[in-house]
Amino acid sequence: MELRQLKYFVVVAEEGNFGAAARRLNISQPPITRQIKKLEDELGVVLLKRTPKGAQMTAAGQVFLEGARQALTQIKTSVERSRAAQRGEIGTLEVAYFGSPIYAVLPDLLQAFRRAMPEVRVSLQRLSKSEQIAALKVGQIHMGFGRYYPAEPGIVVEQLLSEGLSVALPESYTDVPPVGQRLELFKAMPVVLFPRSGRPNFADEVLSILKREGVDPQVADVTEDVRSALTLTAIGEGATIVPGTVTKFAWSGVRFYPLEQLSMECPVSFIYRKGDTSPLLRAIYSTVRAYQQAHNTRAQSM
Amino acid sequence: MELRQLKYFVVVAEEGNFGAAARRLNISQPPITRQIKKLEDELGVVLLKRTPKGAQMTAAGQVFLEGARQALTQIKTSVERSRAAQRGEIGTLEVAYFGSPIYAVLPDLLQAFRRAMPEVRVSLQRLSKSEQIAALKVGQIHMGFGRYYPAEPGIVVEQLLSEGLSVALPESYTDVPPVGQRLELFKAMPVVLFPRSGRPNFADEVLSILKREGVDPQVADVTEDVRSALTLTAIGEGATIVPGTVTKFAWSGVRFYPLEQLSMECPVSFIYRKGDTSPLLRAIYSTVRAYQQAHNTRAQSM
DNA sequence: ACGTCTTCATACCGTTTGAGTATGGAAAAG
DNA sequence: CTTTTCCATACTCAAACGGTATGAAGACGT
Numbered sequence A, B: 001m002e003l004r005q006l007k008y009f010v011v012v013a014e015e016g017n018f019g020a021a022a023r024r025l026n027i028s029q030p031p032i033t034r035q036i037k038k039l040e041d042e043l044g045v046v047l048l049k050r051t052p053k054g055a056q057m058t059a060a061g062q063v064f065l066e067g068a069r070q071a072l073t074q075i076k077t078s079v080e081r082s083r084a085a086q087r088g089e090i091g092t093l094e095v096a097y098f099g100s101p102i103y104a105v106l107p108d109l110l111q112a113f114r115r116a117m118p119e120v121r122v123s124l125q126r127l128s129k130s131e132q133i134a135a136l137k138v139g140q141i142h143m144g145f146g147r148y149y150p151a152e153p154g155i156v157v158e159q160l161l162s163e164g165l166s167v168a169l170p171e172s173y174t175d176v177p178p179v180g181q182r183l184e185l186f187k188a189m190p191v192v193l194f195p196r197s198g199r200p201n202f203a204d205e206v207l208s209i210l211k212r213e214g215v216d217p218q219v220a221d222v223t224e225d226v227r228s229a230l231t232l233t234a235i236g237e238g239a240t241i242v243p244g245t246v247t248k249f250a251w252s253g254v255r256f257y258p259l260e261q262l263s264m265e266c267p268v269s270f271i272y273r274k275g276d277t278s279p280l281l282r283a284i285y286s287t288v289r290a291y292q293q294a295h296n297t298r299a300q301s302m
Numbered sequence C: 001a002c003g004t005c006t007t008c009a010t011a012c013c014g015t016t017t018g019a020g021t022a023t024g025g026a027a028a029a030g
Numbered sequence D: 001c002t003t004t005t006c007c008a009t010a011c012t013c014a015a016a017c018g019g020t021a022t023g024a025a026g027a028c029g030t
Helices: A003-015 A018-024 A029-043 A059-086 A105-116 A129-137 A182-188 A202-212 A226-234 A244-248 A279-301 B003-015 B018-024 B029-043 B059-086 B105-116 B129-137 B182-188 B202-212 B226-234 B244-248 B279-301
Strands: A048-051 A054-057 A091-097 A120-126 A143-146 A155-170 A191-193 A219-222 A239-243 A254-259 A265-273 B048-051 B054-057 B091-097 B120-126 B143-146 B155-170 B191-193 B219-222 B239-243 B254-259 B265-273
Touching: A003 A018, A003 A029, A003 A059, A018 A029, A029 B059, A054 A059, A059 B029, A059 B059, A059 B091, A059 B279, A091 A105, A091 A129, A091 A279, A091 B059, A105 A120, A105 A279, A129 A143, A129 A155, A129 A265, A143 A279, A155 A182, A155 A226, A155 A244, A155 A279, A182 A254, A191 A202, A191 A226, A202 A239, A202 A265, A219 A226, A226 A239, A226 A254, A239 A244, A239 A254, A244 A254, A265 A279, A279 B059, B003 B018, B003 B029, B003 B059, B018 B029, B054 B059, B091 B105, B091 B129, B091 B279, B105 B120, B105 B279, B129 B143, B129 B155, B129 B265, B143 B279, B155 B182, B155 B226, B155 B244, B155 B279, B182 B254, B191 B202, B191 B226, B202 B239, B202 B265, B219 B226, B226 B239, B226 B254, B239 B244, B239 B254, B244 B254, B265 B279
Parallel strands: A091 A120, A091 A143, A191 A219, A191 A239, B091 B120, B091 B143, B191 B219, B191 B239
Antiparallel strands: A048 A054, A143 A265, A155 A239, A155 A254, A155 A265, B048 B054, B143 B265, B155 B239, B155 B254, B155 B265
């Protein structure tokens, strides 16, 4: 069976006669006769009753017409959907994250992506950095977000943004030094660090930054994540140093104070598979780029 | 686009490589390459990513694959449905009736048809005899049931069965003559006739039969249908002469008594379009034939 | 690191199949 | 009875299909 035969048959059915169908299809009449006959032979079904005043459908023809129409439109819409998929406009974007980017960076970024590609479903999962790399390699995710990724062949790491640090102190703590002298705090007060896993990580980076600034704090605890750390701070176990974006939200029992020193910046990065040409990666990548633009512009204007 | 291309693509997608697909399709590998490429060119979409260890789907390919599969199965099932339609196994049988056949003949007949062709929808409508003939001519119905059809070119009339007559009397009427003398009734009692329309009709036939038997009854009323006539009988307006099958049901206020005389028979006929080769007509026709067989056998055995 | 193997792409050829023109046949319309 | 209007058939030419032979490129093993 040929698609051509279905098309011809549908047109003949619509026109009610072979000649008119031929004219609408911009071909001569004999091919219509031949293709329809061929179709009928293959089906073993008489689709049209030929009369001297045209062709009229048999019951079997009616039934087949319905199916032929559906198949043709099915193909047509599939083509459109496939083209949309190629443009990255439909499908499922698989994203993984680890750590604090989930609190402010990813919501903004994915909202922007949703606005740009409303038909794309977004799947989000928490994976450690090593899990993200493994998932990328087997094609399970398109992009991962986090900090301090190790170099890995076949994986591209790019920095999304760099943010300042803040220190979280218990609400009750009132004797806060002014900006620029806040590192003094850590001479008397222990720090709570996070996360515990995935070295090198934010905890390691914080320690190395403090050491560079000449501070060697006492470590009260190293928790799994920022939530646990801030809870410990709230009950007075020590101060927590957090990335700036975390301070956008209210956490009960703690207050945030910026550590405004240029050297004290921590980056958020994203990773993706090298040579991944999938449309969804291209789509999220351009959203990421736009996000970077917006972020830098805002930073400059501040 | 060609159906062949869809088939090839689906097989390549299933096999995951061009060569295996070619083997499964019993062709060589180059045509696969060419057809897939042609398909991709036409769509403007890269469906498969060629690698040295096979072909793997792109996101757009996944989307198109789904549609292609659906279209192909759609076509396959349409072919089957169309063949079934040709055999008269699916579709809508359009039947019209007029008068008393609706009470016993059609229920039995259509039940038998439903058993034989369970997938066929049956549409039933009440049409006068002339309306039936018009509907047949324009192909609106397949078959009509009724009595005393006029001869009409292009329309075949066949007798379905012939049934005896009964007389309906008010429940309260007790002085009923024995079988064979019941025509005496009409010397004293007026008759209610039906139907009013579509001459010649059952009313005309009843009068002519009675006249042949030497009875010339007084006509109390001529009603539209049997229900009205029996209601008049129930309130004592007169006796109603009905076809035998009507007596199978209980009608409140009346009792039926057979008029067992050989000459007093009335036929039920059916009509269809001459030269109608539609599968549904053939199907209902064979059911009608079987019904006749069953009816005659039962008659003989009684 | 090099050769081998696997896989897809290209070139060319014979055959098939498609559409076009010309024409025939049959039934409705005047 | 002729004309018109359909669809079917015969024949021709060009396009497309599939087959064979061969090339190019990356993975894999020695």
